[in-house]
Amino acid sequence: MSFGKIEKFIISNELIKPHMTIILGLSGGPDSVYLLHFLRWLQKKISFNLVAAHLDHEWRKSSKEDALFCETLCKNLNIPLESSTISQLNISFKKSGSKEDIARQCRRFFFEEIRKKYDANAIALAHNQDDQLETFFIRLMRGATVTGLACMRIKQGYYIRPLLSVSKKEILAYLARKKFEYVIDPTNINTAFLRNRIRLELLPLLQKVDQRAETNMLKTINAMQETDDFLKKLALTTLEEICTEKEGKKYLTIKQFLSNDPFLQRRVLLEWLYQNHVSFTISTALIDEIIRFLNNKKSTTHQFDNWQIKKHKGLAHIL
Amino acid sequence: MSFGKIEKFIISNELIKPHMTIILGLSGGPDSVYLLHFLRWLQKKISFNLVAAHLDHEWRKSSKEDALFCETLCKNLNIPLESSTISQLNISFKKSGSKEDIARQCRRFFFEEIRKKYDANAIALAHNQDDQLETFFIRLMRGATVTGLACMRIKQGYYIRPLLSVSKKEILAYLARKKFEYVIDPTNINTAFLRNRIRLELLPLLQKVDQRAETNMLKTINAMQETDDFLKKLALTTLEEICTEKEGKKYLTIKQFLSNDPFLQRRVLLEWLYQNHVSFTISTALIDEIIRFLNNKKSTTHQFDNWQIKKHKGLAHIL
Incomplete structure (x- = not known):
């Protein structure tokens, strides 16, 4: 079971300590639902406060259902949930970039608001190892330097990423075994997005070309982070x-x-x-x-x- | 035509200067044959001495024919050729690593002998941009640091790589247009080798996933070289x-x-x-x-x- 591994990862990287207040970015998708269940489990070992935060992007009709799913889930698990829609946010900054970039900017703004409201110590995001590898290739294919190839950090300002120690496969296997429900974002299989083409076509081939590819590429990302930090x-x-x-x-x-x-x-x-x-x-x-x-x-x-x-x-x- | 581009690359990187003696590593394959033709062309603009060097690995029966091909080619172009077989070499060091590694060690030993014999200034190798990208992925899939991802250098000790400014496609197009002959290494399509799987499966998919992938990855390699040099x-x-x-x-x-x-x-x-x-x-x-x-x-x-x-x-x- 991977919960023990994540716990060790959290402790060695000092991500969560007793009496902290943690905001969890909850989309309703498998990764953040897994992180929610994990954090609930961790609360029995480390005493900390947990608040979930869900932002409805209002991109597609089903997004309202995602919000509803998060509400029910948090209610059942007895976790406070803060939710909003992008149109409800009081955003003053100029949104720029791709649709994905804009969504991220709005989410960051929303999480930051909630963090301030609770005077929370950290915002936990559910990025996993597969997301990390996708990011690596997006950066590589845009001609990145060491800073770009260093990808997402375990800890960056208020943000923490406890699932950078887990693969998507482990997450899905756990959710299936426990019969835990989650929502599926239909745009995840749209190959018009570079990230999706990397996930659906490139990464499987890489793993086929060399069995140890993913493990070793994660080592390279780690080396890039060490170099960039220095x-x-x-x-x-x-x-x-x-x-x-x-x-x-x-x-x-x-x-x-x-x-x-x-x-x-x-x-x-x-x-x-x-x-x-x-x-x-x-x-x-x-x-x-x-x-x-x-x-x-x-x-x-x-x-x-x-x-x-x-x-x-x-x-x-x-x- | 790409010859002008390579000439500029050679001048800006100070790879070849007048009155130098250059040893060319000639396998008989398209890349080194292209480099041979290019260097012959360059001799009309910069006066330098050129000596070709061919090492027969004796791995396969057809290798003798490759040696013969190189002999005829050099004779026709009036370029002195030094050739040997691995078994003829007076190697004292312990060969180690994969078959590919051992072949490289033997080649390096042979080229170095010829360089000393002629008191040559440089050994020109025909590695192109595609070889560079293959090397990048081999290193990445083995979990490399910045030094590994910096890949092959334009200039490293006595070795120079003038074709790191040209793609395989340009090389093959030129040879086809000029109807220049070359030999084909049948092991190049054997997907038992990691390098071949990267060339035949991975790189074409990467280019399909993002049109600018190869150009941008070469930029990343350049950034890795700058970082590593620093x-x-x-x-x-x-x-x-x-x-x-x-x-x-x-x-x-x-x-x-x-x-x-x-x-x-x-x-x-x-x-x-x-x-x-x-x-x-x-x-x-x-x-x-x-x-x-x-x-x-x-x-x-x-x-x-x-x-x-x-x-x-x-x-x-x-x-």
Whole structure:
């Protein structure tokens, strides 16, 4: 039984501790229903508060039934449920990207609201190993760097992913054995979506081509995470060393910045932009443009969409 | 026509310069035959010496015919050819690994002999973009780190790979258009080999799942190379900083070594072992074992297969 394995995973990664309040993202699908049952089981071992949160995307007619399913399930298990529809959310930010991206942004907004309401310690998402591998291939097929191939993290801000230690197969087998019900999203078999083509065609073939493929690819993802974590730490340390802080703003010492390896320069710049909360889409082109500007001895200001970088007395800052 | 593209690739990567002597690894297959024709063409633009080298693996009966094909081809093109069979080679090292690995070790030995004979500047191998992607998946399915996913380099020691800028499709189209002959290795369609299953089943499906897959995966490989190069440089710099050299041996200052991030420790250790020419198979387990030993305040010697690490007065060295 895989519950013991997940428990160990949670403890070794310090995901859930006694007296925490955990928000569970519950769609009604097999993964989140499995996580719900698991967390109920875990509550007998670790005492923590659990609140389920369901957001109705209103994409398809059956979505109302999913919401109803979650209601009944939580009622039966005696777990408080917070639910909403996208149209009920008081969203102020500009939604952008694919339909999938927009849905994720709305879900994140909703979960964050619920987290604040309960002053919760974490939001548990039900991503499993198969989701992780799908993400890996989506990133790979878009030409990712180490950061992209590092995929989803076990712990990232308030989000925790206890099921990254379990395969879809284990989840479905458990639910079938226990005769636990769940809803099925009919869009999951629509091969118009890249993720579905990866799940339905690519991953089965990979496993056929080499039996140990999935296990080993998960090792590679782990190696990518370790590499990315190290590079992030190094970039942050370097940024601290070459910055002067004035009124909460980080001024970059250009000469010191340029003395670093070009590879490190790019990562340092990225962290600097993050810390300045610049609203931008990260791209190699943008980073290269900034480095060219910093290398340029003449120009003192560079205008981007709705922000600019100014150079003054060997220091650069963002306006 | 792709010759111009390869020429640019060669110049921008400084692979071939005037007056060099280049050894071409010629199997008689489409890739190396294409590279031969290309190099003949390039000789009209850059003046360099070209010597072809063919090693008969003697695996199958038709291999003798391949050798004969190479002889005729080189004679017709007026290019000196050096050829040998594996059994004729004066190999002293212990061959190990899969049949493919052993063949590569023998080829490398042979090419190196020919390179010395002509005091050549480089050995040109005909690996193309498709080979690169196959290598990527072989490594991925074995659970590689960044170093593994960085795959084959354009330039590595004496080896150069001018065709990493060309796809197999371009190669075959050119050979067909020019009606240039080549031999076909019948084992290339044997799906008992992982590489062949990747080439024949996996890569076509990936391209079908997402049209831009191959182009973008090559970008990812490039990102892996940049990351790996940076980490290697960083590890070497760190190693220099924490080592004392006595009689050509590098003594590691243990305290300084352990003050580094555990991720960097592993890479530094790897470079230290390389520089000490220790004969070992690299594994995470071995590296972790050494780090545990270096962390251990008590024990002063650790025995490995046929070598050991000694700690003395805060310094570690390899015996």
